[in-house]
Amino acid sequence: MLAAAGGIATRLAFPEPGWWATSFVGIALLYLALRRDSARWNALVGLVWGLAFFPLLITWADEAVGPVPWLALSITEAGYVAGFAVAWTWARRGTGVWRSAWWQLLTFTLLWVAVEEVRSAWPFGGFPWGRLAFSQADSPIVPFAAWGGVPLVSALVCAVGVLLARVVVTVRRAQVLAASVAALVALVAVLAGLLVPLPTSAQAGSLHVGAVQGNVPGQGLDAFGEREQVLQNHIDGTYALLDQVDQGDLDLVLWPENGTDIDPQVDEEAARLIDDAAVAVGAPLLVGTVQYPPTGGRYNTAVLWEPGVGVVATYTKQHPAPFAEYIPMRSIARRFSSAVDRVTRDMLPGDSPGYVPLDSPRLGRTVGIGDVICFEVAYDGLVRDTVRAGGEVLVVQTNNATFGWSDESTQQLAMSRVRAIEHGRATVQISTVGVSAVIEPNGVVTQSTELFTADQMVTTLPLRTSLTPAARLGGWPAWIAEALAVCAVVAGAVGASRRRADAREVGA
Known part of the structure; x- marks a missing residue:
C-alpha cells in the first residue's frame, strides 16, 4: 500500500499536474515501504512502486503505439525500481549503514541516482523519462542543475524524501530532536536553491x-x-x-x-x-x-x-x-x-x-x-x-x-x-x-x-x-554516483556475510 501510494504521489509531481513537492512524499513512502530486511520482498515492493508510477507517467505511449508496447515499457522501467530495492536491501546490511540514519540517507540517494543513470543508458540507449529531476522545473531545488546537472537535482529530491521518512520514523519513536534535525535539513535542502544565481543576461549579443x-x-x-x-x-x-x-x-x-x-x-x-x-x-x-x-x-x-x-x-x-x-x-x-x-x-x-x-x-x-x-x-x-x-x-x-x-x-x-x-x-x-x-x-x-x-x-x-x-563537470557526477553505489552494495554484502559468520561462531 505504501509503495503504490508512493508511485502515484511521484507521478503527480510531473506534468500534469506538476505538483513537484509530491515527489518528496513518493520517495518517503518508498523508503518506509522498504524497511523489511528481505531482498525478495523489497523487490516486490519496488516493482509495485514502479507499476504505480510508470504506466500513469507514460500514458502517451499507449496513445502513440498501443497498449502492448506501453505496458512492456512500463514493466521494464518498474523492474529497475525492483532492482534498486534489492540493491538497497543489500547495501543497508553493511554495519555502518545499518547503524546510522545519515549513512542510510547517503546510500539510498546514491543508489537511486545510479539506477536512474543505468536505465537512462540501457538497453537500446536507455529511457530517461521519469527521472526525479524532470519533475522539478518549478521547484526551488532546480537551480542546482547548473551546478551538478540532472543527477544532482535527482539526488536532492531523493534525499529530501528520505529525510521526510526519517521524520516519520523518529516521531513514532518519540525522538523529537532527531525528527527536528531531519525536518530542518530537508527544509534547507529545498530552499537553498533560491540562493543559487542563474544569470540570464546576454554575453555575446x-x-x-x-x-x-x-x-x-x-x-x-x-x-x-x-x-x-x-x-x-x-x-x-x-x-x-x-x-x-x-x-x-x-x-x-x-x-x-x-x-x-x-x-x-x-x-x-x-x-x-x-x-x-x-x-x-x-x-x-x-x-x-x-x-x-x-x-x-x-x-x-x-x-x-x-x-x-x-x-x-x-x-x-x-x-x-x-x-x-x-x-x-x-x-x-x-x-x-x-x-x-x-x-x-x-x-x-x-x-x-x-x-x-x-x-x-x-x-x-x-x-x-x-x-x-x-x-x-x-x-x-x-x-x-x-x-x-x-x-x-x-x-x-x-x-x-x-x-x-x-x-x-x-x-x-x-x-x-x-x-x-x-x-x-x-x-x-x-x-x-x-x-x-x-x-x-x-x-x-x-x-x-x-x-x-x-x-x-x-x-x-x-x-x-x-x-x-x-x-564543465560533464558526466563525472553520474559516474561517481555509480561507482560509490557499487561500493555500497558490495560493502553491505560483505558486512552481512561477516555478521552471519560471527553469529555461527557464537552459536558453536
Missing part, C-alpha cells in the same frame, strides 16, 4: 528569432499522411511571421521536427516553397526534415536553409527512439505487436553533436545554435555536447502529433526548462502541434502555445558563451 508551429491535419500514427499539407502549414506559418515583423528583422526562423517529411534536398517543389518563404521573411530557416540515403534507412535531420542558397549546415538526430523510429529485434517484436511493421524504414543515427553554425550578418560573426531533436532532450550527454561544441542557445525541435492530447508535450517542456537552467542557455522548444515555448536561461517560460493549433512566436534570445559548472 542577442538573436532575433521566429518559431513556426504549423499543426498537422490529424493525430496519431497517421498524422503525417498528408505530407504536402504539413509542409504547406509550415510555409504559411512562416509567411504569417510577417504580421509581427518586417522582412529582414529576424536572424533565424525555427521549424519543428518533421516540419517537412518531403526532403527539400531531393524534391524541387519543396525546395522552391521553402526558399520562397525564406526569401520573403529575409532569414535562414532551420527546417526539420528527413533524408533517405540510397543504401537504405532514413535520417531525422535538421537543415539550415539560407535564402537563395539552400542547405548550408545540417544536424542529424543521434538517438533515434527504439521501437518507434527503428525496430530492434524486429522478428521478435512482431510477435507482440504487428504495429512494428508500420516502421518500414529504420531510422539511422547521426554521429556528430547538434552544433549548427549560423552566419549572422547583423552580429558580424558565426553564432552557434545547439540543436537536439525530440526525445534527445532527455539525454544528458547529447544536450551537453551541443553546448560544449559551441551552442549559444538551445533549440529543441520536436513532433508531438502522435501523442495526441496526452501530457507528453508538457513533460518534454519540463525537460527543456531543466536543460536551460543546467546549461545557462535560452531555449526554444518548437513542436509541430505544441506545446512550443520560449524559455529563459533561468528556466522561466516567457511564451508558449496550445496543442493542435497553428501558431507563431517571435522573441529575442540572449546569446551566452560561458559554461556552467554542470557543463
Whole structure:
C-alpha cells in the first residue's frame, strides 16, 4: 500500500499536474515501504512502486503505439525500481549503514541516482523519462542543475524524501530532536536553491528569432499522411511571421521536427516553397526534415536553409527512439505487436553533436545554435555536447502529433526548462502541434502555445558563451554516483556475510 501510494504521489509531481513537492512524499513512502530486511520482498515492493508510477507517467505511449508496447515499457522501467530495492536491501546490511540514519540517507540517494543513470543508458540507449529531476522545473531545488546537472537535482529530491521518512520514523519513536534535525535539513535542502544565481543576461549579443508551429491535419500514427499539407502549414506559418515583423528583422526562423517529411534536398517543389518563404521573411530557416540515403534507412535531420542558397549546415538526430523510429529485434517484436511493421524504414543515427553554425550578418560573426531533436532532450550527454561544441542557445525541435492530447508535450517542456537552467542557455522548444515555448536561461517560460493549433512566436534570445559548472563537470557526477553505489552494495554484502559468520561462531 505504501509503495503504490508512493508511485502515484511521484507521478503527480510531473506534468500534469506538476505538483513537484509530491515527489518528496513518493520517495518517503518508498523508503518506509522498504524497511523489511528481505531482498525478495523489497523487490516486490519496488516493482509495485514502479507499476504505480510508470504506466500513469507514460500514458502517451499507449496513445502513440498501443497498449502492448506501453505496458512492456512500463514493466521494464518498474523492474529497475525492483532492482534498486534489492540493491538497497543489500547495501543497508553493511554495519555502518545499518547503524546510522545519515549513512542510510547517503546510500539510498546514491543508489537511486545510479539506477536512474543505468536505465537512462540501457538497453537500446536507455529511457530517461521519469527521472526525479524532470519533475522539478518549478521547484526551488532546480537551480542546482547548473551546478551538478540532472543527477544532482535527482539526488536532492531523493534525499529530501528520505529525510521526510526519517521524520516519520523518529516521531513514532518519540525522538523529537532527531525528527527536528531531519525536518530542518530537508527544509534547507529545498530552499537553498533560491540562493543559487542563474544569470540570464546576454554575453555575446542577442538573436532575433521566429518559431513556426504549423499543426498537422490529424493525430496519431497517421498524422503525417498528408505530407504536402504539413509542409504547406509550415510555409504559411512562416509567411504569417510577417504580421509581427518586417522582412529582414529576424536572424533565424525555427521549424519543428518533421516540419517537412518531403526532403527539400531531393524534391524541387519543396525546395522552391521553402526558399520562397525564406526569401520573403529575409532569414535562414532551420527546417526539420528527413533524408533517405540510397543504401537504405532514413535520417531525422535538421537543415539550415539560407535564402537563395539552400542547405548550408545540417544536424542529424543521434538517438533515434527504439521501437518507434527503428525496430530492434524486429522478428521478435512482431510477435507482440504487428504495429512494428508500420516502421518500414529504420531510422539511422547521426554521429556528430547538434552544433549548427549560423552566419549572422547583423552580429558580424558565426553564432552557434545547439540543436537536439525530440526525445534527445532527455539525454544528458547529447544536450551537453551541443553546448560544449559551441551552442549559444538551445533549440529543441520536436513532433508531438502522435501523442495526441496526452501530457507528453508538457513533460518534454519540463525537460527543456531543466536543460536551460543546467546549461545557462535560452531555449526554444518548437513542436509541430505544441506545446512550443520560449524559455529563459533561468528556466522561466516567457511564451508558449496550445496543442493542435497553428501558431507563431517571435522573441529575442540572449546569446551566452560561458559554461556552467554542470557543463564543465560533464558526466563525472553520474559516474561517481555509480561507482560509490557499487561500493555500497558490495560493502553491505560483505558486512552481512561477516555478521552471519560471527553469529555461527557464537552459536558453536
